[in-house]
Each structure stands twice: as C-alpha cells, then as structure tokens.
Amino acid sequence: MTTTATRRSLPRLSYGPYAWFALLACGFPALVLVTITPGRRMRRRLTRWFAQLFFRVIASPIRVEHASNMPTGACIVIANHASYLDGIILTAALPPNFTFVIKREMADFPFAGFLLRRIGSEFVDRASDAHKKRTARRLFKAARSGDALAFFPEGTFRPEPCLRPFKPGAFRAAWQGRVPLVPIVIYGARAKLPAQVWLPAPGPLRISIGEPIDPAEHESARDLLRATRTSILARLGEPDLDGTA
Secondary structure (H helix, E strand, O other), rough: OHHHHHHHHHHHHHHHHHHHHHHHHHHHHHHHHHHHOHHHHHHHHHHHHHHHHHHOOOOOOOOEEEHOOOOOOOOOEEOOOOOOHHHHHHHHHHHOOOEEEEEEHHHHOOOOHHHHOOOOOOOEOOOOHHHHHHHHHHHHHHHOOOOOOOOOOOOOOOOOOEEOOOOOHHHHHHHHOOEEEEEEEEEOOHHOOOOOOOOOOOOEEEEEEOOOEOHHHHHHHOHHHHHHHHHHHHHHHHOOOOOOO
C-alpha cells in the first residue's frame, strides 16, 4: 500500500469501528423497544428517532433539500441505491408513514429482518414470479388506499458510481394506482460505506427530494419509469447503466 493510500485509509480505520459501535448502541435499544411497543406507527416513529440519533452520533446528520416537495398523502418514493446505509438514511429522513419495499433476502438477516417485519416492510422475492405477482397486487391495493411506499428500484448497488437499470414494479403500482412518484437522490452514502467495504468513512450525507411526477401526465408505466430516472440522473451526476448492466 502506498503512503498516499495509507493516509486515505486512516480516517476510515479510526472512524469505522466507532460508527459500528454507535450503530450497535442505537440499534439494540431500538430493537428492544420495537419488540415490545404495540402499533406499527409508533414502532416506525421509534425506529426513525433511533436512525436520526445514529447519524447525529457519528457526526453525519442528514440534510434534507426541498422537503416541501414531499406530498402529505399517498405517494411512492423512488431513490437511488448506493450503500448499505441507504435504508437507514431514508428511515431517518422520511416521515414514519412510509412502508419500505425490500428484497426478500433482507428478511433472513439476523435482527434487521425482525425489525423490518415489525415496522411493516414488504418483502419481494425476485426469484419467484408468483410471489412477485402477489406482492404487486398488495402494493397496488396499498397505493390505492393511500399508503406511502418507498423503493430502491435498482435492487442492489455497486462499488463504483452509477445508476443501475430500474425494476418496473414500483412504476406499475404508481401507474395503476394513479399515485404520484417522488424521485429522491441520496448523496454521500457511497463514499461513506460502499459495496464490499465494511468500515464506514466520515463524510456528509444529504438527500434531495424532487418534484412529484403525476402518472396522469404519462402514457404508460414505462414512460413513468423513464421520467423518474431522468429526474434522478439530472441531479445525481453519475453514469447511467441502463441497457448495459
């Protein structure tokens, strides 16, 4: 390792263990309280409070830009996916009425899977067409009934900066339910904790909430997907991998 590379790694080596300790210190009481607290809404409020506390403790409070763009009623949030921290970031930044739609594998993670179930997250088994169809029907009903949903439509993330192709489920639910889409850009998460790295680095975090996109102004779910992707790419400043990944 070169001298320059060593200097660059020192902040992560010193800050990383502290950040993990902070996550455990905030996560354990959150898990206990979510276990014993009745009512999904209150459990979500608790989880949000502990997520905000975690980012304050590690000196990375989340700055939210254009918060007035967030609708007060039903909507579907679409966010870029860059880091293991993205779910915690949105938990801290979004109102507690959001249901997160997550890949099925997360349900099997120790502690995290239990917490996600307790706050009412929806899990999608991407390997099962039947399960995807059942989940799509539930999400359509949720959107029509006024629920707020949050998706990472890329499904996963890479170490290098990029925006991967979007999976269509969120856009079909928005199109069928006539629910506005809210494109969100997360900044700083990839630098803080990218794929294949397990020690967080110091650095700022912020999210930018884009203007809602009305499905009625678009001809199809595919058109809605393209409009949402264009909004995110315009603010993200990372390569577009659509059609190449």
